[in-house]
Amino acid sequence: MKKNKHECVEYIRPVRDVLDLINGKWKLPILIALSFGNKRFKELERDVEGITPKMLSKELRDLEMNKLVIRSVYDTVPVTVEYSLSEYGKTLDNVIIALRQWGKKHRAKIFENA
């Protein structure tokens, strides 16, 4: 059953890479909200319940920097800013689906035990 340390550390590494990108409680919810379509800041603030504007702004900057989210500025009056998932951001689909499936089972289990 026990395998060597090297193998275990190697196995952990790519997961840590992902966690570095999507760490915290807000990034995945933001990405999910954007998977429902492009959104403006105020819409995201409504969809990601409990997030403060300051935190949303910081998280969007991080996501943009890591090329998961695209910020588009339209030359309207007043200027319109819209956020969307990048093609790369969309590839996180399987991660989100796996988390969601487990989360649904977990919720069912909690209610079962309540």
Next chain:
Amino acid sequence: MKKNKHECVEYIRPVRDVLDLINGKWKLPILIALSFGNKRFKELERDVEGITPKMLSKELRDLEMNKLVIRSVYDTVPVTVEYSLSEYGKTLDNVIIALRQWGKKHRAKIFENA
């Protein structure tokens, strides 16, 4: 493309539940290390590179409280304490696999662009 707010919030909820359980940068790496077999505290400290004993101890308590990890105490001299994945903890397999697959692609992409 745009769907209503209710649907989006409903979609996000189970993912937030999971993030509450496995938040932070250490819990998933600890769970992965334990998926390689039962381990003692010192072994985990080695496998999860960079974690401090204080943090490892806190994270293990959280994981135990959430029934993802089992702490077994054996009546040896001196006492032996061993950590293992619970059956419930093992069901996180799919989440870990999805994160790992994405992480590996992400790493390849980074090196490609470097």
